[in-house]
Amino acid sequence: MKNHEKPVEQKTPAPKFGDMPKEDFRRYGHELIDWIADYFENIEQFPVLAQIEPNWLKNNLPNSAPVTGEDFAKVLADVDKLILPSVTHWNHPNFHGLFSTSTSSVGIFGELLSAAFDMKAMLWRTSPASTELEEVVLDWLRQMMGLNEGLKGIIYDTASVSTLHAIAAAREGLNLSIREIGMSGRDDLPLLRVYTSEQAHSSVEKAVLLLGLGQKSLVKIATDEKFRMIPDKLREAIEEDKTNGYLPFCVVATVGTTSTTSIDPIPEIVPICEENAMWLHVDAAYAGSAAIVPELQSCLKGCERADSLVTNPHKWLFTPFDLSVLYCRHLDLLKRAFSLVPEYLKTNETVTNQMDYGIQLGRRFRSLKLWFIMRYFGQKGMIERIREHCRLAKLLASWIEEAEDWEILAPVPFALVCFRACPQGVKDLDALNEKIMNEINASGEAYISHTKLNGKFTLRVSIGNIRVEERHIEKLWDLLNGKLKEISRKGAKNAKEE
Amino acid sequence: MKNHEKPVEQKTPAPKFGDMPKEDFRRYGHELIDWIADYFENIEQFPVLAQIEPNWLKNNLPNSAPVTGEDFAKVLADVDKLILPSVTHWNHPNFHGLFSTSTSSVGIFGELLSAAFDMKAMLWRTSPASTELEEVVLDWLRQMMGLNEGLKGIIYDTASVSTLHAIAAAREGLNLSIREIGMSGRDDLPLLRVYTSEQAHSSVEKAVLLLGLGQKSLVKIATDEKFRMIPDKLREAIEEDKTNGYLPFCVVATVGTTSTTSIDPIPEIVPICEENAMWLHVDAAYAGSAAIVPELQSCLKGCERADSLVTNPHKWLFTPFDLSVLYCRHLDLLKRAFSLVPEYLKTNETVTNQMDYGIQLGRRFRSLKLWFIMRYFGQKGMIERIREHCRLAKLLASWIEEAEDWEILAPVPFALVCFRACPQGVKDLDALNEKIMNEINASGEAYISHTKLNGKFTLRVSIGNIRVEERHIEKLWDLLNGKLKEISRKGAKNAKEE
Numbered sequence: 004m005k006n007h008e009k010p011v012e013q014k015t016p017a018p019k020f021g022d023m024p025k026e027d028f029r030r031y032g033h034e035l036i037d038w039i040a041d042y043f044e045n046i047e048q049f050p051v052l053a054q055i056e057p058n059w060l061k062n063n064l065p066n067s068a069p070v071t072g073e074d075f076a077k078v079l080a081d082v083d084k085l086i087l088p089s090v091t092h093w094n095h096p097n098f099h100g101l102f103s104t105s106t107s108s109v110g111i112f113g114e115l116l117s118a119a120f121d122m123k124a125m126l127w128r129t130s131p132a133s134t135e136l137e138e139v140v141l142d143w144l145r146q147m148m149g150l151n152e153g154l155k156g157i158i159y160d161t162a163s164v165s166t167l168h169a170i171a172a173a174r175e176g177l178n179l180s181i182r183e184i185g186m187s188g189r190d191d192l193p194l195l196r197v198y199t200s201e202q203a204h205s206s207v208e209k210a211v212l213l214l215g216l217g218q219k220s221l222v223k224i225a226t227d228e229k230f231r232m233i234p235d236k237l238r239e240a241i242e243e244d245k246t247n248g249y250l251p252f253c254v255v256a257t258v259g260t261t262s263t264t265s266i267d268p269i270p271e272i273v274p275i276c277e278e279n280a281m282w283l284h285v286d287a288a289y290a291g292s293a294a295i296v297p298e299l300q301s302c303l304k305g306c307e308r309a310d311s312l313v314t315n316p317h318k319w320l321f322t323p324f325d326l327s328v329l330y331c332r333h334l335d336l337l338k339r340a341f342s343l344v345p346e347y348l349k350t351n352e353t354v355t356n357q358m359d360y361g362i363q364l365g366r367r368f369r370s371l372k373l374w375f376i377m378r379y380f381g382q383k384g385m386i387e388r389i390r391e392h393c394r395l396a397k398l399l400a401s402w403i404e405e406a407e408d409w410e411i412l413a414p415v416p417f418a419l420v421c422f423r424a425c426p427q428g429v430k431d432l433d434a435l436n437e438k439i440m441n442e443i444n445a446s447g448e449a450y451i452s453h454t455k456l457n458g459k460f461t462l463r464v465s466i467g468n469i470r471v472e473e474r475h476i477e478k479l480w481d482l483l484n485g486k487l488k489e490i491s492r493k494g495a496k497n498a499k500e501e
Numbered sequence: 502m503k504n505h506e507k508p509v510e511q512k513t514p515a516p517k518f519g520d521m522p523k524e525d526f527r528r529y530g531h532e533l534i535d536w537i538a539d540y541f542e543n544i545e546q547f548p549v550l551a552q553i554e555p556n557w558l559k560n561n562l563p564n565s566a567p568v569t570g571e572d573f574a575k576v577l578a579d580v581d582k583l584i585l586p587s588v589t590h591w592n593h594p595n596f597h598g599l600f601s602t603s604t605s606s607v608g609i610f611g612e613l614l615s616a617a618f619d620m621k622a623m624l625w626r627t628s629p630a631s632t633e634l635e636e637v638v639l640d641w642l643r644q645m646m647g648l649n650e651g652l653k654g655i656i657y658d659t660a661s662v663s664t665l666h667a668i669a670a671a672r673e674g675l676n677l678s679i680r681e682i683g684m685s686g687r688d689d690l691p692l693l694r695v696y697t698s699e700q701a702h703s704s705v706e707k708a709v710l711l712l713g714l715g716q717k718s719l720v721k722i723a724t725d726e727k728f729r730m731i732p733d734k735l736r737e738a739i740e741e742d743k744t745n746g747y748l749p750f751c752v753v754a755t756v757g758t759t760s761t762t763s764i765d766p767i768p769e770i771v772p773i774c775e776e777n778a779m780w781l782h783v784d785a786a787y788a789g790s791a792a793i794v795p796e797l798q799s800c801l802k803g804c805e806r807a808d809s810l811v812t813n814p815h816k817w818l819f820t821p822f823d824l825s826v827l828y829c830r831h832l833d834l835l836k837r838a839f840s841l842v843p844e845y846l847k848t849n850e851t852v853t854n855q856m857d858y859g860i861q862l863g864r865r866f867r868s869l870k871l872w873f874i875m876r877y878f879g880q881k882g883m884i885e886r887i888r889e890h891c892r893l894a895k896l897l898a899s900w901i902e903e904a905e906d907w908e909i910l911a912p913v914p915f916a917l918v919c920f921r922a923c924p925q926g927v928k929d930l931d932a933l934n935e936k937i938m939n940e941i942n943a944s945g946e947a948y949i950s951h952t953k954l955n956g957k958f959t960l961r962v963s964i965g966n967i968r969v970e971e972r973h974i975e976k977l978w979d980l981l982n983g984k985l986k987e988i989s990r991k992g993a994k995n996a997k998e999e
Contacts, residue, residue: 036530185715188692215713217683
C-alpha cells in the first residue's frame with residue numbers, strides 16, 4: 004500500500020506551540036477544497052456502498068496515536084488510501100437507500116466557516132450571530148412551509164432529539180410536578196400514554212424510553228391501506244385508556260413516514276387532541292421540506308393547530324448533517340422543562356439564551372449553512388429541485404406500473420417509491436426481491452433499501468440527491484430489470500438441471 | 502452599509518438543477534480558506550465579545566428568504582458586514598471566560614471533509630469509515646489518558662448528552678423493567694436517587710429532569726474547602742436514603758468542576774459505589790484532556806473502577822465543537838436501554854451499528870477531526886500544549902498571590918484561576934469585582950467570567966486557547982490592574998466629591 008502514498012513535498016511538522024503555520028493552513032486548505040471538488044466531479048466512479056470487509060479500516064490503522072506529529076500531507080495521503088475505500092457515498096446520485104440525502108457546496112461552506120468560528124451558542128453574549136441568525140432563518144423556513152406565526156423554531160441536531168424535546172415539553176405541560184418530584188416513588192401518577200402510528204419512526208419509541216415512560220406508555224395505532232393512522236382507532240384507544248385510568252397526553256403524527264412517506268390525516272387528528280387536551284407533535288422530518296413546494300404544501304394541512312412539528316433540512320434541503328428544526332407553539336414549556344442557570348452562566352441581559360431550551364448547553368452555529376443555502380438557491384431554486392425529485396419518483400413509478408413483472412406497493416406522494424418484482428410463476432417473491440436488492444447493493448452501482456409492507460418484502464427507492472438526474476433513474480431501472488432477468492435465467496437453468 | 506460590499510466580479514447564480522458549478526466551488530472554496538486564514542491572522546484585532554446590541558443582526562436581515570438565488574459573493578460580503586460584527590470570538594487568545602476552548606486548523610479541515618462526505622453513521626454499512634475510525638481514535642485517546650481497556654468509547658455531541666446516556670444506562674442496569682413498563686402508573690417503584698456534588702455541572706440535573714427522575718431524585722453533596730465532594734457526606738446521604746426506602750443507584754463525580762476545576766476524591770467514592778452496587782459516572786469533560794499529560798494523569802486515579810466517564814475533546818484538545826466522548830464499561834446496558842431496530846434498518850451483518858447506542862439514529866463523522874489532530878500534533882504536541890496552558894495558569898496565579906490587592910480563591914490544579922481583587926478599605930468587594938469584569942468584557946480586550954465561591958463574587962480566568970501565549974496573560978494582568986486602579990481612583994474621587 005505504501006506506493007499509493009503521495010510524494011511529500013516538504014516536511015512541515017507542527018510548531019512547538021500554537022496552531023499550524025498560516026502558510027500551511029492556506030496550502031492544505033486549498034488542497035482540500037480541490038480534493039473535494041475532484042471528489043464531487045468523480046463521485047459516480049465510486050461504488051455507492053463501501054466495498055470493504057468489516058474491520059478492514061481498523062486493521063489497517065496503528066494501535067496507538069503517533070508519538071510525534073506527522074506532516075499533514077501524510078495524513079491526507081491516508082485519507083485517499085484508507086478513509087476513501089471505507090466511505091459509503093451518501094452524495095452519490097445513485098444512493099437511493101434509507102432517505103437519499105446530500106449536501107450542497109454552499110452547505111459545506113457553511114460548515115467550514117462555522118467550524119472556524121467554533122462558537123458554542125449557549126448564552127446570547129457568547130454567540131449573538133448564531134442566536135439571532137437561527138431565529139431569522141427558521142422564520143424564513145416557516146414561511147416557506149406555510150406554517151403560521153405561532154410556531155417558533157429552534158435547531159437541534161437530529162429529529163430524534165427534536166421529538167424527544169417535544170414529548171418532554173408535553174409532559175411538562177401536564178403540570179404533574181414531574182420536573183420537581185419525578186415519576187419514581189409515586190403512587191399518585193397514572194400511566195402516561197403517547198400515541199403514534201404503527202408506521203411511525205423508531206425515534207418516537209426511543210424518546211419514550213429515554214423519558215422513563217417505557218414501552219407500555221406507547222400505543223401504536225393501526226394504519227389504513229395507505230399506511231395512514233386511522234383516526235377512529237386513535238379515538239377508541241384514547242377512550243379505552245381513559246376508562247382504564249391511564250392519562251393520554253401526547254399524539255405523534257407523521258407527515259411522510261419512513262417506510263412509505265404516508266401522511267397521517269392531521270385535520271382529523273387535531274380535534275381528537277383538542278377534545279382530550281393532548282399535545283400534538285407532527286413528525287415531518289422528511290416531508291417538511293416538500294411543503295415548500297406550493298402544490299405539495301397541503302401535506303401540512305392541519306398543522307396550524309399542532310403544538311409542535313419537526314422538520315430536517317439535513318434530509319432534503321441540501322444541508323449537511325446535522326440540522327433538525329423543532330417548531331413549537333409553547334417554547335415556555337420547553338424552557339420550564341429544561342432551564343437551569345448556574346452562577347457561572349448568569350448574565351444581566353434580557354435576551355434569548357438558547358441553552359434554556361434543551362438538554363444541550365452549547366449549540367453549533369448551524370443556521371449559517373441553511374442561510375447560505377437559502378440565499379444561494381433562493382426559494383425558487385429550492386422549490387424547483389424538490390419538485391424535480393418528485394417528478395423523477397413519479398416517472399419511476401410510472402415505469403413500474405407499466406411493467407408486467409413489477410408492482411407498486413404504496414402511494415407515491417413525494418419522492419419515495421415502494422415496489423417489488425412480481426414475475427409470474429415465482430413462489431417466493433420475498434427471497435427474489437431481497438436477492439435483487441442485495442446484488443445491486445453489492446455491485447456498488449446503486450444503493451437501495453427495503454421495508455416490509457403487509458408482510459411483503461418491499462424495495463424502497465428514495466430520490467433526493469442534489470446531483471440526481473433522469474439518467475440516474477434510468478440506470479437504476481435498467482439495473483433492476485437486468486438483475487431480475489439474470490436471477491430468473493439462473494433460476495430457470497437450475498430448475499432444468501434438477 | 503452598501504459601501505462595505507465587495508465588488509461582485511461576475512454574476513454566477515445557481516443553475517436550474519444540481520449543485521453549484523464546480524469551478525465556482527473551487528473559486529469560493531479557496532476564497533473562504535483565505536478568508537479564514539486572514540481571520541486567524543488578524544483575530545487579535547477583533548473585540549473578544551461581540552459589541553452589537555441585542556437584535557442588531559435580526560433587524561439588519563430581510564423578513565423572508567430571497568425568491569431567486571443570489572450570487573454567492575454577495576453572501577460572503579454579508580458575512581463581513583453582518584455576521585462578523587455579531588460574532589463573539591471564541592478563538593481569540595484572550596477569550597478566558599467559561600472554558601477557553603478553541604479549534605486548530607486541522608480540526609477545521611476535519612469538519613470540512615466530514616461535511617463533504619455528509620455521512621450519517623447509523624448502520625456500519627452506511628458509514629464503515631466513521632464507525633471504525635471512531636473505535637480506533639477513542640482507543641488511542643483512552644491510552645493517552647491512562648484509562649484501562651475495559652472502558653469502550655462512543656462519541657456524542659456534548660457532555661450533557663454523554664452524561665444523559667450514562668445515567669440512562671445506570672437506570673437500565675437496575676433491572677426494574679423501566680424500559681418495558683416505565684416509571685409512571687406504578688406503586689412498586691421506590692424513589693430513585695442520583696448523587697452529585699454541589700459543584701457539579703448543571704448537565705447532571707438537566708439529565709435527571711429529562712429522564713423523568715425529577716429534582717427530588719438528585720442529591721447534591723456538600724463539598725470541602727477545596728470544593729471537592731465529601732465522601733463521608735455521600736455515604737451518610739446514601740445510608741439515610743436507604744433507611745427512607747429510597748433507591749440510590751448512581752453517583753456522578755467530577756474531575757475538573759466548572760466553577761473551580763476541583764477534583765472529587767474518586768478513590769474514596771469508588772468503594773462507596775461498589776458497596777452499594779451503584780453506578781459511578783465521572784464527569785471529566787474538562788480535565789480529561791489534562792490526563793494526557795503524564796504528571797497530571799493522577800487526576801483520574803480511581804477511574805479504572807468507574808462505570809463510565811465523559812471527556813470533551815472539543816473543550817481542550819483543539820477539536821471544533823462538537824465532540825464529546827463517553828467511555829463506558831457496560832455498552833451492553835446502553836444498547837439495552839436504546840436499541841430498537843425497525844424493518845427498514847435491519848441488515849444481516851454482524852457488526853457494530855452505532856445507532857444502537859443512543860438516542861440519535863444518525864451520527865456525524867466526528868472522529869475524522871480528532872484523528873487529524875492526533876496525527877498532526879502527535880501525543881507529544883498535544884501534551885506540550887496542555888502543559889504550557891497549565892504553566893501559564895500557574896504563572897498568573899503566582900502574580901495574583903504576590904500582589905497585595907488580589908487574592909486566589911481556589912486551588913489551580915489545571916489551567917483555570919479563580920481569584921478576586923481585595924484592596925484594603927473597599928467594603929463591597931463583590932460589586933468591585935463585578936465592575937472590573939464587566940468593564941474588561943465591555944472593552945473587547947478580553948473576556949473573563951465569574952462564579953460564586955463561599956458567597957464571594959469570584960473572577961474566573963480559563964487558559965486553553967491553542968493561540969494563547971505568555972504575552973496574552975501579561976496583557977490580561979495589566980488590564981485587571983489597570984481597571985482596579987481606574988475604579989479605585991474614580992471611587993476615591995467620588996467619595997471626595999460627596
